[in-house]
Amino acid sequence: MLKLKNVSVAYKENKVLDNLSLTASKGEIIGLVAPNGTGKTTLFHVMANFLKPDSGNVIFNEKNKYKSEKEELTIHKQLATFPDQSDLFDELSGVDHMKLYANMWKGTTDHIQGIIEELHMTDYVKRKTRTYSLGMRQRLCFAMMAAADTPIMLMDEVMNGLDVANVALISNRLIKMKKEQKLIFVASHLLENLDLYADRVLFLKNGKIIHEQDLNEDNETYLKMALKPEQYQKLKVDYTLPAEHLYIAKHLLCIPVQEMSMTEQSKWIERLLSFKDEELTIGPLGTVEYYEKYYHEKK
Numbered sequence: 178m179l180k181l182k183n184v185s186v187a188y189k190e191n192k193v194l195d196n197l198s199l200t201a202s203k204g205e206i207i208g209l210v211a212p213n214g215t216g217k218t219t220l221f222h223v224m225a226n227f228l229k230p231d232s233g234n235v236i237f238n239e240k241n242k243y244k245s246e247k248e249e250l251t252i253h254k255q256l257a258t259f260p261d262q263s264d265l266f267d268e269l270s271g272v273d274h275m276k277l278y279a280n281m282w283k284g285t286t287d288h289i290q291g292i293i294e295e296l297h298m299t300d301y302v303k304r305k306t307r308t309y310s311l312g313m314r315q316r317l318c319f320a321m322m323a324a325a326d327t328p329i330m331l332m333d334e335v336m337n338g339l340d341v342a343n344v345a346l347i348s349n350r351l352i353k354m355k356k357e358q359k360l361i362f363v364a365s366h367l368l369e370n371l372d373l374y375a376d377r378v379l380f381l382k383n384g385k386i387i388h389e390q391d392l393n394e395d396n397e398t399y400l401k402m403a404l405k406p407e408q409y410q411k412l413k414v415d416y417t418l419p420a421e422h423l424y425i426a427k428h429l430l431c432i433p434v435q436e437m438s439m440t441e442q443s444k445w446i447e448r449l450l451s452f453k454d455e456e457l458t459i460g461p462l463g464t465v466e467y468y469e470k471y472y473h474e475k476k
């Protein structure tokens with residue numbers, strides 16, 4: 178449905194995207210993660226043709242490229258980008274904004290009431306947006322995307338400024354959109370949240386996708402525990418850790434257990450539980466752990 182082929186973008190000496198390629202299909206939510214200033218927004222801008230890459234192509238449905246105004250129009254009918262809160266008009270109401278997006282893309286506004294109810298916006302949506310709080314504005318931005326209802330959606334920082342209840346509300350709506358076969362890209366710093374709805378998470382570094390985590394795969398199970406370097410060293414001296422173990426960002430020990438016998442697993446659990454102050458968890462590596470692995474940062 179959407180293909181990027183060898184896309185490169187540089188701002189003078191600053192190479193932000195370096196020969197980057199990716200393929201995305203309908204019915205997928207793709208998370209995009211990286212520290213601030215790495216190129217997530219730049220990548221979205223290339224996908225939406227707000228920025229022409231220095232080289233490479235964006236291809237939609239195997240045939241459409243940003244080659245002419247006509248083709249751009251064809252693509253833009255299928256693709257909406259998350260509005261910036263600063264783009265909202267102070268003197269218009271939330272409903273007005275939703276109607277704007279609905280008319281621009283879908284050509285009907287019949288579905289708006291359902292979205293308002295689902296996103297719990299009934300109490301405020303008829304008021305002018307200048308009276309909205311940060312979280313209310315953010316929910317409206319999301320509601321505008323839902324109103325546009327395009328097959329492809331690019332969502333930059335969709336959860337910005339939302340409280341826990343609203344993050345859950347929007348996450349559920351994203352899952353519903355996925356079931357409706359939308360292709361949705363979500364750039365986010367809420368890493369654990371991505372594990373709830375994303376099919377894949379792409380990790381961007383030095384202009385490239387350095388890792389693609391498939392969350393639908395039957396991923397390896399790990400014993401996971403935060404250990405100080407000296408604790409880790411002691412464990413290494415006292416026992417032979419499996420060669421495939423990870424010590425992420427000099428902080429998180431992850432021991433793969435799928436190939437181990439039950440007896441061996443129990444031994445490792447016992448050994449780790451001897452570090453009494455630390456919490457032991459069991460499960461696959463999530464986006465948080467990969468993030469630490471690739472960017473060596475604590476959350």
Ligand SMILES: Nc1ncnc2c1ncn2[C@@H]1O[C@H](COP(=O)(O)OP(=O)(O)OP(=O)(O)O)[C@@H](O)[C@H]1O
Nearest residue numbers: 188189191193211212213214215216217218219220
């Ligand atoms: N118009 C521009 N001119 C020059 N440099 C730019 C421009 N836009 C972005 N950059 C640079 O490109 C790099 C990537 O920026 P981008 O906004 O794509 O990052 P990001 O991953 O979206 O960051 P954030 O998480 O903070 O939103 C940064 O170093 C930024 O300074």
